[in-house]
Amino acid sequence: MSKLDLYTWNTPNGRKTTIMLEEIAQPYTLIKVDIGIGAQKQPNFLHINPNGRIPALFDHQSGARVFESGAILVYLAEKFPAGKKLLPSAPAERAEVLSWTYWQTGGLGPILGQYNHFSTKNINVNYAKQRFKEESIRLLNILDDRLKESPFLGGKHYSIADIMCFPWVSGALKTLAPSTQEAFKNFNSLLSWHQIISARPAVKKGLMRLDDVSNSRY
Numbered sequence: 001m002s003k004l005d006l007y008t009w010n011t012p013n014g015r016k017t018t019i020m021l022e023e024i025a026q027p028y029t030l031i032k033v034d035i036g037i038g039a040q041k042q043p044n045f046l047h048i049n050p051n052g053r054i055p056a057l058f059d060h061q062s063g064a065r066v067f068e069s070g071a072i073l074v075y076l077a078e079k080f081p082a083g084k085k086l087l088p089s090a091p092a093e094r095a096e097v098l099s100w101t102y103w104q105t106g107g108l109g110p111i112l113g114q115y116n117h118f119s120t121k122n123i124n125v126n127y128a129k130q131r132f133k134e135e136s137i138r139l140l141n142i143l144d145d146r147l148k149e150s151p152f153l154g155g156k157h158y159s160i161a162d163i164m165c166f167p168w169v170s171g172a173l174k175t176l177a178p179s180t181q182e183a184f185k186n187f188n189s190l191l192s193w194h195q196i197i198s199a200r201p202a203v204k205k206g207l208m209r210l211d212d213v214s215n216s217r218y
């Protein structure tokens with residue numbers, strides 16, 4: 001029996017965690033939490049994540065319950081030897097990786113999430129749609145600029161920062177790119193980074209683990 005229980009679903013935040021576990025080749029029990037029917041608000045799940053959102057992790061070996069995708073990736077990177085390469089220990093390199101990791105949870109994720117929310121509402125929320133679209137493009141530009149100066153977000157090497165941002169960029173390619181083709185035409189560095197990461201075997205495997213979960217608009 002694996003010692004790690006991963007609670008997740010086929011969404012950008014959920015996919016980061018299956019990708020991470022495949023990258024470090026750790027066995028885990030996948031527990032699919034159907035957010036479409038509110039399983040994330042049930043007491044048995046709130047015990048693992050009081051915030052009632054996926055993803056979350058329970059480690060039977062240490063007794064740790066971990067919620068927030070960034071905290072899960074840091075926990076796994078620190079605990080398992082294979083994770084060390086995904087989160088450098090030298091302070092300056094580590095700070096760069098953590099800066100992009102926090103940036104994703106504080107900016108890219110919430111803003112694209114709000115864009116996705118408002119853009120599917122058939123009500124008069126044009127101001128919100130426009131605001132979150134512009135802010136999403138601004139954030140994607142920041143990623144593109146960063147990837148012009150280094151191959152990965154943390155610098156020379158692939159890291160948890162790339163895993164954090166990758167599923168959100170995949171989502172933006174589906175939801176935002178069709179209505180903002182002009183902007184996406186200029187995202188050359190971002191698009192080639194996205195292709196390189198998509199081709200990683202662990203990324204393919206991590207995405208495949210959630211393939212049978214329907215729903216995924218992004």
Ligand SMILES: N[C@@H](CCC(=O)N[C@@H](CS)C(=O)NCC(=O)O)C(=O)O
Binds near residue numbers: 011055069
């Ligand atoms: N900051 C959190 C965000 C988690 C989050 O928003 N999860 C979404 C799915 S992508 C969710 O559980 N939504 C269901 C809900 O809000 O009830 C993280 O990075 O883990």
